[in-house]
Amino acid sequence: xxxxxxxxxxxxxQSLISAAMQRVLASGWFVLGPEVARxxxxxxxxLGLDHCAGLANxxxxxxxxxxxxxxxxxxxxxxxxxxGMYTTTxxxxxxxxxxxxxxxxxxxxxxxxxxxxxxxxxxxVVVVTHLYGLIIPQIASxxxxxxxxxxxxxxxxxxxxxARLDGKAAGSFGDAACFSFYPTKNLGALGDGGVVxxxxxxxxxxxxxxxxxxxxxxxxxxxxxxxxxxxxELQAAILSALxxxxxxxxxxxxxxxxxxxRGIAHPEVVTPPEGGPEYVxxxxxxxxxxxxxxxQHLRANGIASEVHYPIxxxxxxxxxxxxxxxxxxxxxxxxxxxxxxPCYPEMSDAQADQVIAVVNNxxx
Ligand SMILES: *Cc1c(COP(=O)(O)O)cnc(C)c1O
Numbered sequence: 001x002x003x004x005x006x007x008x009x010x011x012x013x014q015s016l017i018s019a020a021m022q023r024v025l026a027s028g029w030f031v032l033g034p035e036v037a038r039x040x041x042x043x044x045x046x047l048g049l050d051h052c053a054g055l056a057n058x059x060x061x062x063x064x065x066x067x068x069x070x071x072x073x074x075x076x077x078x079x080x081x082x083x084g085m086y087t088t089t090x091x092x093x094x095x096x097x098x099x100x101x102x103x104x105x106x107x108x109x110x111x112x113x114x115x116x117x118x119x120x121x122x123x124x125v126v127v128v129t130h131l132y133g134l135i136i137p138q139i140a141s142x143x144x145x146x147x148x149x150x151x152x153x154x155x156x157x158x159x160x161x162x163a164r165l166d167g168k169a170a171g172s173f174g175d176a177a178c179f180s181f182y183p184t185k186n187l188g189a190l191g192d193g194g195v196v197x198x199x200x201x202x203x204x205x206x207x208x209x210x211x212x213x214x215x216x217x218x219x220x221x222x223x224x225x226x227x228x229x230x231x232x233e234l235q236a237a238i239l240s241a242l243x244x245x246x247x248x249x250x251x252x253x254x255x256x257x258x259x260x261x262r263g264i265a266h267p268e269v270v271t272p273p274e275g276g277p278e279y280v281x282x283x284x285x286x287x288x289x290x291x292x293x294x295x296q297h298l299r300a301n302g303i304a305s306e307v308h309y310p311i312x313x314x315x316x317x318x319x320x321x322x323x324x325x326x327x328x329x330x331x332x333x334x335x336x337x338x339x340x341x342p343c344y345p346e347m348s349d350a351q352a353d354q355v356i357a358v359v360n361n362x363x364x
Contacts, residue, residue, distance in 0.1 A: 001302060001303045001304060001342050001351055001354065001355070002304050002342065003304045003305065003306050003340065003341075003342050003344075004184050004342070004344045005344060005346055005347070006183055006184065006188075008344075008346035009188075009344075009345070009346055010190070012346060013241070013242060013245065016241040016242065016245075017190070017238055017241060017242075019241065020234075020237035020238045020240065020241040021234060021237065021238070023035075023237055024233045024234050024237045027233070029233055030232055030233050030234070031230050031231075031232050031233060032054070032212070032230045032231065032232075032233075033233050034233075035233040035234075035236040035237040035240065036054045036230075036231050036232075036233060036236040038236070038240055039052075039054060039231075039236040039237075039239050039240045039243075040052040040053065040054050040195065042240055042243055043179075043195060043197065043239070043243065044197055046162075046169070046243060046246075047169045047171050047172055047177070047197055048168070048169055048172050049169075049171070049172055049177075049197045049198060049199050050198070050199045050201065050204075051197065051198050051199065051200070051201060051203075051204035052195050052196070052197045052198075052204070053195060053196045053204050053207040053208050053211065054193070054194075054195050054230075054231030054236060055193070055194040055195060055196065055207070055211055055229045055230070055231055056192055056193070056194065056211075056228075056229040056230060056231060057180060057182070057192040057193065057194045057229075058086065058156075058158045058178055058179060058180020058181070058182065058185075058194040059086050059089055059090050059180070059194070060090075060194055060211075060229040061178035061179065061180070061194035061195060061196050062086065062087050062090035062091075062127065062154070062156060062178045063089075063090035063091075063093045063094055064196065064207050064210045064211060064229060065154055065176050065178055065196045065203075065207060066090060066091065066094045066096065066125060066127075066154065067094050067206075067210055067225045068176075068196075068203050068206035068207045068210060069124070069125050069152045069154070069175070069176075069203070070124070071091075071094045071095075071096050071124050071125055072094060072095050072096065072225070073095035073096065074095075074096075075094075075095075075096040075097070075123075075124040075125075076096060076097045076098070076099040076121065076122060076123045076124060077091045077094070077096045077097070077098060077099065077123055077124060077125050077126075077127060078098075078099045078100075078101055078110075078115065078118035078119075078121075078123040078125070078126040078127060079091060079098055079099070079100065079101065079127045079129070079313070080100070080101050080102075080103050080109065080110050080128070080129055080131075080313075080331070081100045081101075081102075081312045081313040081314045081315075081328055081331050082103055082108060082131070082309065082312055082313075082331045082334060082335065083129040083131055083156065083309070083313075084308065084309040085309070085311075085313050085316060086156070086158065086180075087127050087129065087156055088313040088316075091127075094225075096124070098313065098314075099118055099121055099123050100313065100314050100323065100326055100328060100331075101114035101115065101117070101118055101328075102114055102328040102329060102330050102331050103131075103328075103330055103331055103334070104137075104330070105330050105334070107131070107134055107136060107137050108131050108132065108285075108334060108338075109128065109129060109130065109131050109134070109136040109137075110126075110128045110129070110136060110142070111138055111142075112138045112141050112142050112145060115128070115142050115145060115146065116145065119145070119146070119149050119151050123151065124151070124152075125151065125152045125153075125154055126142075126146055126151055126152070126153050126154070127153075127154045127155075127156055128142060128153065128154075128155055128156065128174070129155075129156040129158075129159075130155065130156065130157060130159060130160035130163070130170050131159060132159060132272075132281075132282055132283040132284075132285050132308070133159055133160055133163065133186070133253070133279055133280040133281045133282030133283065134160075134163070134272075134275065134278065134279050135160060135163050135164075135165045135170050135278040135279070139155075139165065139170075139173045139174075140165070140166075140168075140173060142173075143173040143174055146174070146175075152174075152175040152176075153173070153174035153175050154174055154175065154176050154177070154178065155170065155171050155173060155174040155176070155177040155178070156177075156178055157170050157171040157177045157178060157179045157197075158178065158179060158180035158182075158185060158194075159185070159186070159282040159283065160186070160280060160282065161179060161185065161186040161187040161246060161250075161280065162186060162187070162246045162247060162250045162280050163250075163277065163278055163279060163280045164277045164278065165277070165278045171197055172199075175198065175200060175203070176196055176197065176198035176200065176203055177196070177197045177198070178194065178195070178196055178197075179194060179195050179197065180193070180194045181193035181194060181195075181235065181239055185282070186246065186249065186250060186253070186280055186282055187239065187242060187243065187246050188242075189235040189238050189239055190234075190235065190238055191232075191234070191235050192235070193231050193232075193235040193236070193239065194231070195231075206223070209222075209223040209226060210223060210225060210226045210227070210229075211226070211227075211228070211229045211230055212226070212228065212229075212230060213226050213227065213228060214226030249345040250280040250281075250345075252345040253280060253281035253282075253343065253344065253345050254275060254279060254280065254281050256281065256284075256343050256344070256345070256347050256349075256352050257272065257274070257275070257279070257281035257284050257343050258274040258275075259349065259352045259353075259356075260284055260341065260343060260352055260355060260356060261273065261274055262274070263352070263353065263356035263360075264286070264355075264356050264359050264360065265360060266359055266360055266362060267364065268288055268289060268290060268294075268362075268364065269286050269287070269288050269294070269359060269362075270286060270287040270288070271286050272284065272285065272286070281343055283308055283340045283343070284340060284341050284342070284343030285308065285338050285339065285340050285341075286338075286339055286341060287334070287337040287338055287339075288337055288339055289337055291307075291336065291337055291338070291339050293362075294339060294359070294362060295339060297358070297362045298341075298358060298359075301358045303341075303342065303354070303355055303358055304342060305339050305340060305341055305342075306339075306340045307338060307339060307340065308338065308340050309335075310335065311335070312328065312331050312332060312335050314326045314328065315332075341355055341359075342355055
């Protein structure tokens with residue numbers, strides 16, 4: 001069994017996808033055109049935000065949002081170290097230095113206390129990552145705290161499309177939000193894509209300048225720090241076609257995850273709690289002290305698993321000794337215990353039951 005089955009997804013939405021692709025083929029317009037403008041509007045409206053800027057991918061979205069917030073060399077940007085290096089890569093690309101926050105053991109995300117420490121340290125921007133499809137439980141108080149201290153808050157929403165807390169969409173709490181539409185995401189294209197979403201018109205306008213050479217008009221480059229990070233028409237048209245399907249797909253993800261959590265009963269395996277609208281089950285991640293042995297057992301029974309993510313950012317080889325002094329107790333413990341099990345909308349109840357049976361049969 002695969003961790004995720006993109007063939008099943010492509011088959012399920014084939015007619016929607018084909019119609020979108022045909023429309024773009026017929027239009028003869030392939031990059032930053034009417035389909036991008038339409039998706040920007042549709043997705044902003046879906047989030048309850050005013051503006052959206054379509055970009056080449058989610059990591060670019062973080063980098064260009066940071067640059068649009070004025071981040072550059074000499075600045076520090078707060079981020080967690082357990083979210084796959086994406087934000088850290090974007091921070092480095094902006095010329096700034098990452099300031100690593102530890103995470104909460106349960107939500108595996110930043111806490112108000114960690115954000116407070118980062119702001120005391122003097123970070124220019126705080127980036128928080130909603131991990132595995134769960135809205136950060138303290139996001140509203142983190143947003144209030146950042147606003148009170150005049151420090152912009154950027155939400156990394158690459159794993160949280162469509163989640164809502166108290167009726168508010170993930171991505172609408174901070175000053176801006178970054179989304180990725182990589183094919184495996186909850187809202188996924190058939191290639192790369194991303195957006196920055198915000199209520200701040202100036203910020204959205206700056207991102208749109210940064211995504212296309214800093215042009216203020218054609219061939220007139222005026223804005224420093226810019227490059228090419230455009231969204232193409234095919235991906236935008238496909239995303240517009242799939243957006244109306246997102247809530248139903250998320251509901252099914254939540255259902256599969258709940259079935260797994262109700263069914264898995266093993267003394268060494270900690271499952272995520274069943275969630276409501278604040279949880280869109282992007283990845284189903286359990287904790288297990290003997291993670292490698294469990295992985296082997298799953299593999300022997302034909303079930304794929306993965307570790308998201310096996311190396312904490314501050315321990316990545318590229319840094320050498322640069323962050324050797326940084327200790328993130330919870331992050332470093334979780335890295336050795338987390339394991340992602342199959343969970344995706346096209347998965348059947350029978351497949352979920354098979355995962356449950358194999359985990360529960362794992363002998364201690
Ligand atoms: C996927 C992902 C990104 C990056 O998106 P890309 O489109 O692959 O660049 C950023 N942050 C998180 C948490 C992600 O899961």
